[in-house]
Amino acid sequence: GFSLSNLQWIATSFALCAAGFTLLFGRVADLFGRRRLFLVGLGVLGLSSLAGGLASSPEMLLVARVFQGLATAAVTPAGLSLLTTSFPEGPLRQKALGLNGALMSAGFTTGAILGGVLTDLLSWRWAFFI
Secondary structure, eight states: OOOGGGTHHHHHHHHHHHHHSHHHHHHHHHHHOHHHHHHHHHHHHHHHHHHHHHOOSHHHHHHHHHHHHHHHHHHHHHHHHHHHHHSOTTHHHHHHHHHHHHHHHHHHHHHHHHHHHHHHHTOTHHHHHO
16 A cells, blocks of 8 residues: 555664664663563564554554564664673683674575565565564
8 A cells, every 4th residue: 555655664664763772772671681671572573573464554564664673673682682691701602692693694684585585476464474
């Protein structure tokens, strides 16, 4: 139901929230608990992805994307902080952080490709369900 000129808001609404709130949620994780924020963020990410896949209007899809962005902004610093506090300083921590960076990069690339394949073969909704 989006007009062609408004399609960019599907990606932009996510990106603005994910980038704009990461620092804030990093501080929130310090104040209220990294693990708690990480788990809440994963829950919100799952629910907002489901809502995005089930969206019946452009407005509902945009709200789902905003919540996906906010959840990503919460999970990213909390997860990284959990890694740095779980491993002692030294080679083991360096390996864990290196693996985290590699997996995040691989996940981003694979997600973009898989999202395109799913959209082409099934429907755009499946990019949210997966």
